[in-house]
Structures are given as C-alpha cells and as structure tokens.
Amino acid sequence: MKKKWLFTPGPTPIPPEALMAMAQPIDYHRSEDTVALIKDVLEKLKHVFQTENDVLFLTSSGTGGMEGAVANLLSRGDKVIVIRSGKFGERWGDICTAFGVEIIPIDVTYGNSVDPQAVETLLVEHPDVKAVYATLCETSTGVLHDIEALARLTRVRPTLLIVDAVSGLGADDLQMDNWGVDVVVSCAQKGLMTPPGLSVVALNQRAWEAVERSDLPKYYFDFRKAYETGLQGSVPYTPAVTLLTALQCALNRICEEGIRRTIARHSRLAAATRSAVKALGLSLFAVSPANTVTSIRLPEVVDGKAFINLMLDEYGITYAGGQSQLSGKIVRIAHLGWMNENDVIVAISAFERGLVEMGYDIPLGAGVTAAQEVFNGGSQSQKKKS
Numbered sequence: 301m302k303k304k305w306l307f308t309p310g311p312t313p314i315p316p317e318a319l320m321a322m323a324q325p326i327d328y329h330r331s332e333d334t335v336a337l338i339k340d341v342l343e344k345l346k347h348v349f350q351t352e353n354d355v356l357f358l359t360s361s362g363t364g365g366m367e368g369a370v371a372n373l374l375s376r377g378d379k380v381i382v383i384r385s386g387k388f389g390e391r392w393g394d395i396c397t398a399f400g401v402e403i404i405p406i407d408v409t410y411g412n413s414v415d416p417q418a419v420e421t422l423l424v425e426h427p428d429v430k431a432v433y434a435t436l437c438e439t440s441t442g443v444l445h446d447i448e449a450l451a452r453l454t455r456v457r458p459t460l461l462i463v464d465a466v467s468g469l470g471a472d473d474l475q476m477d478n479w480g481v482d483v484v485v486s487c488a489q490k491g492l493m494t495p496p497g498l499s500v501v502a503l504n505q506r507a508w509e510a511v512e513r514s515d516l517p518k519y520y521f522d523f524r525k526a527y528e529t530g531l532q533g534s535v536p537y538t539p540a541v542t543l544l545t546a547l548q549c550a551l552n553r554i555c556e557e558g559i560r561r562t563i564a565r566h567s568r569l570a571a572a573t574r575s576a577v578k579a580l581g582l583s584l585f586a587v588s589p590a591n592t593v594t595s596i597r598l599p600e601v602v603d604g605k606a607f608i609n610l611m612l613d614e615y616g617i618t619y620a621g622g623q624s625q626l627s628g629k630i631v632r633i634a635h636l637g638w639m640n641e642n643d644v645i646v647a648i649s650a651f652e653r654g655l656v657e658m659g660y661d662i663p664l665g666a667g668v669t670a671a672q673e674v675f676n677g678g679s680q681s682q683k684k685k686s
C-alpha cells in the first residue's frame with residue numbers, strides 16, 4: 301500500500317490510539333460503558349470549546365450542526381445577518397433561506413475577513429435581527445474572522461452570535477465564555493482528529509432561551525432532545541458509537557496538551573508554513589490567515605488541478621485545491637489536528653518539488669529553510685552572530 305499524507309482541512313489524520321479504539325468490538329449504545337463514554341466526551345469537549353456550557357453532539361457531519369443552529373435558534377419571520385466570505389459563510393445563508401429565514405448578507409471579497417464595523421452598521425440599521433451567523437476559519441479561503449470583535453458587538457445587544465468553528469476549533473482561538481459567543485458549532489473530522497460523522501455544538505444561556513422560543517420545524521437535529529439525553533449519557537437515536545470511542549482518545553490528547561498549548565502549536569505550524577510560502581516567492585491568499593489552513597496563490601505557470609493530481613499520484617500527498625471560483629487558482633495546505641513540525645517539513649518539501657516539476661523555478665529548500673527557522677526561533681544566520 302502506498303504511503304499517504306493528508307494535508308487537507310478535514311478529514312485530518314487520526315491518532316493511532318483512536319484507530320485502535322475503533323477496532324474494538326462495538327458496544328450497545330444503552331450500555332453502562334457507552335453512558336460513561338458519552339458523559340466523558342461531553343465533559344472534555346467543554347475544555348476544547350473553552351466553555352462552562354454543556355456541549356451536545358449529533359450524528360452528522362458539521363453541516364448537520366449548522367442546520368440545527370438555524371432550525372433550533374430561529375423562528376418564523378426572523379431576520380439574520382450572514383457573513384459570506386467563502387463557501388461556508390454562503391452555506392449559512394443557504395440554510396437560513398431553506399428554512400424561510402430572511403437574510404441580510406454581508407458579502408466580503410474572497411481572501412478578506414469581515415470588517416466588524418460593517419457588522420455594527422447593519423446591527424444599528426436593523427436592531428431587530430435575531431442573530432449574526434459567522435465563521436471562525438473560512439476554510440475555502442483560509443481566512444480567520446475576528447470573532448472576539450463580533451462578540452463585543454452582539455453581547456451588548458439581544459442579537460445572538462452563532463459561529464461555525466467546524467474547521468477552526470482547536471486550532472484558532474475561540475474563547476466562547478470569555479468573549480461571549482452564544483453558539484459554537486464544530487465537528488469531528490478536523491481539529492478533533494476523528495473520522496467524519498459527529499457534529500458538536502455548545503450553546504450559552506441566551507441561546508437556550510432562543511431555543512425555547514423557536515418554532516421552526518426540526519426533528520432529527522432537535523437540540524433540546526440531544527442536550528437533555530446527552531446530560532444523562534444517553535441519546536435519542538442510535539449514535540455513531542465507534543466514532544465516540546475515537547473522539548474520546550483524541551480529546552484525551554487535547555486535554556493532556558491543554559487547549560491553550562494546542563492552539564499555540566497550530567499557530568507555530570501555520571507561521572512556519574506562511575514563512576515557507578513567502579520564501580518561495582509565492583503569496584498568501586488570505587489577508588488574515590487562520591492557524592487551520594494556509595491558502596496559497598499558485599503562480600500562473602502552474603495548473604492548480606494538475607498540481608494537486610501530481611502531488612497525490614507521485615508523492616502520496618493530498619493538499620486541498622480551491623473550491624468554486626478559486627478552483628485551480630489556489631492550493632490549501634492544512635496543519636490541523638494530529639500534526640507536528642515534521643509534518644510541516646514534509647508538506648513544504650514535497651510542495652517545492654512539485655512546483656519545480658510543474659515548471660515553477662524556485663531554489664529547492666528555500667521554503668524548508670524558512671520553516672525550520674521559524675521552528676528554531678529565528679534565522680540561523682542571526683543565531684550564529686549572537
């Protein structure tokens with residue numbers, strides 16, 4: 301079997317103990333062991349969400365959590381602000397529209413993050429909006445949005461701040477309680493290092509009050525049912541028991557490292573990747589790049605789709621390409637989840653070789669050197685002098 305490396309912003313590599321856990325015989329979901337498993341997972345998730353609020357889980361990919369965060373928090377006739385700066389912000393808008401909710405979009409040029417001032421202007425113009433739907437890391441562009449600044453605007457108003465942290469959780473800082481974020485949605489196959497199939501959501505008191513009022517239709521993704529059963533270590537429907545065992549292992553890792561250090565590690569990996577990109581004479585697509593994924597503008601001579609295929613076929617490396625209007629134009633290298641400095645070196649060194657093979661003239665090793673210098677805390681030449 302060919303050796304493979306996954307540098308995509310989900311799914312991300314699974315730690316070996318999580319793989320081993322999933323190979324164990326499956327348990328009945330009403331067994332005492334599963335009750336203990338669910339309680340443990342939900343408790344440990346609070347640490348990752350940086351919250352004292354209880355977390356609930358759904359058997360779905362991240363989009364199920366997003367759908368739930370519309371169906372459970374809004375009511376007929378509600379109006380919301382949706383920040384659209386890429387594919388996933390647009391998805392918030394699509395879900396709201398599907399549920400008959402009126403949206404006031406803020407369209408941000410791809411590659412940029414939202415100006416909080418623009419959100420404030422809309423909040424003042426439309427004091428009756430029920431929620432602002434935002435994204436922590438817009439995975440399609442690699443942009444980080446300033447959620448703390450948005451929370452400063454919403455927490456002093458009756459407007460909820462609902463954040464898609466599907467890719468960003470555990471990599472980019474999101475202090476749910478300290479900042480006053482009302483709802484955070486994430487899922488298993490990103491920073492949580494687990495195969496796809498679980499969505500996790502945290503709501504604060506204000507958000508639960510909105511859930512009580514909500515009259516939009518919901519059934520499978522009913523947050524109240526998931527929450528109330530979850531507290532008892534139970535579930536309304538048969539859950540992905542196998543994935544929960546993997547998630548427990550992954551959470552043990554994050555809790556052992558400590559979420560602040562986990563975020564700091566991602567920040568270091570991202571800084572090294574960005575430094576490598578610049579050393580290769582390339583530019584970043586994101587104006588304020590996230591720790592989750594680095595998006596890189598490809599030089600004209602390089603056909604993005606052919607490059608992605610070449611990397612997979614010849615090097616066993618999967619990077620993510622651009623989505624929709626960015627298809628073929630950018631490449632995205634994730635440094636998310638079970639990743640360390642050596643992984644970044646592999647990602648960058650193969651990237652260099654692939655670019656050369658595609659006809660882009662660069663000095664091999666320039667990116668790797670730049671990344672190593674970030675890891676070593678500065679330029680080698682500077683170190684020798686001191």
Ligand code: PMP
Pocket residue numbers: 309310361362363364388435437438439440464465466467468487496
């Ligand atoms: N939001 C963001 C920011 C994402 O990165 C993704 C997945 N790439 C999603 C939502 C959708 O998640 P899923 O594919 O798990 O439904």
